Amino acid sequence: MSLIESIREKASTLKKRVVLPEAEKDIRVLKAAATLAGMGLAKPILLGEKSKIELLAKEGDLDLPESVDIFPYSGSEFDDEKFTYFQKKLAHKNPSAEQLTEISQNSLFTAGWMLDTGRADAAVAGSVASTGEVIISSLRTVGVAEGSELVSSAFLMEMPGGDVFTYADCAVVPYPDSNQLASIAIDAGDTHRLLTGEDPAIAFLSFSTKGSAKHEKVELVQEAFQLAKRKKPDWNMDGELQFDTAFVPEVAARKAPSSEVGGNANVFIFPNLDAGNIAYKITERLAGATATGPILQGLSKPYMDLSRGCSVDDIVNTACVASLISQKSL
Numbered sequence: 001m002s003l004i005e006s007i008r009e010k011a012s013t014l015k016k017r018v019v020l021p022e023a024e025k026d027i028r029v030l031k032a033a034a035t036l037a038g039m040g041l042a043k044p045i046l047l048g049e050k051s052k053i054e055l056l057a058k059e060g061d062l063d064l065p066e067s068v069d070i071f072p073y074s075g076s077e078f079d080d081e082k083f084t085y086f087q088k089k090l091a092h093k094n095p096s097a098e099q100l101t102e103i104s105q106n107s108l109f110t111a112g113w114m115l116d117t118g119r120a121d122a123a124v125a126g127s128v129a130s131t132g133e134v135i136i137s138s139l140r141t142v143g144v145a146e147g148s149e150l151v152s153s154a155f156l157m158e159m160p161g162g163d164v165f166t167y168a169d170c171a172v173v174p175y176p177d178s179n180q181l182a183s184i185a186i187d188a189g190d191t192h193r194l195l196t197g198e199d200p201a202i203a204f205l206s207f208s209t210k211g212s213a214k215h216e217k218v219e220l221v222q223e224a225f226q227l228a229k230r231k232k233p234d235w236n237m238d239g240e241l242q243f244d245t246a247f248v249p250e251v252a253a254r255k256a257p258s259s260e261v262g263g264n265a266n267v268f269i270f271p272n273l274d275a276g277n278i279a280y281k282i283t284e285r286l287a288g289a290t291a292t293g294p295i296l297q298g299l300s301k302p303y304m305d306l307s308r309g310c311s312v313d314d315i316v317n318t319a320c321v322a323s324l325i326s327q328k329s330l
Helices: 003-014 027-038 050-059 079-089 097-104 107-116 131-139 178-196 216-231 243-247 249-255 273-286 312-328
Strands: 017-020 043-047 069-071 122-125 152-158 164-168 201-205 236-241 267-269 290-297 303-305
Touching: 003 152, 003 178, 003 290, 003 312, 017 027, 017 107, 017 312, 027 043, 027 050, 027 312, 043 107, 079 097, 079 107, 097 107, 107 122, 107 131, 107 303, 122 131, 122 312, 131 290, 131 303, 152 178, 152 273, 164 178, 164 273, 178 201, 178 216, 178 267, 178 290, 178 312, 201 216, 201 243, 216 236, 236 243, 243 249, 273 290, 290 303, 290 312, 303 312
Parallel strands: 017 043, 017 122, 043 069, 122 303, 164 267, 201 236, 201 267
Antiparallel strands: 152 164, 152 290
């Protein structure tokens, strides 16, 4: 059984409420909702005007199952409640009444409100909206999880032979400082354990192994490792390591014989977004790996992002990942 098959199977036992805020604009979202409901993977909630959603489904020759809920993000009995909610949430920004009305009747913000008030268990967006829009909506509603420093991302990379590795950060934080990198590593370790069932073995990657090079960027990675290790002293992690040292046992035996994770790392922490994004795409294209992500991590509740080039299966899989992550939020 592949990783994503395992994730789908686990999601089917949870039947989580997954809100999809781009239902009026994208037939892929409606097809994903039909799949989620039809296969019993989740309970999808479509945000939007019922007539617009039904018209889009008709144009796409799609019959939406009756079990798919439709919830209006504006012009409903909840408008006043949402207005008051955002008035309190955003009080520090001192928004005008006009701005609050616009926010409270926005589908992305409504999805976050539903998450934060317990009306949904997870949210999935980004087939139409940008990553920035998704992250802003999540931060201004559910916010950052206790113990996390920031929102970042991880990719699960399933190799043709079945091994699964977690890469972070590959999509959100361009140039993390040492505190941010430590937080990314801890969140990625949690993500790996939750979705694969494996204990994380975390490698903080660099162009240097254990002081083989001297540079301020090497020092940043070294400091990030030390910070993470102090927060999670029982976790298996090491840094700074070059990739071959982290991945190949024979190289680790020569370059870092005392390393906890040398040669057997399964979570790779990249020093910046350039390295992480390039690495996951190289692994995907040259090694034939299946990439699942970006998985947003560090939020108090799962509000997942999609690529605007996503497939229906991508949306379904992301919803299933979000369902599993929602268990951690309980």
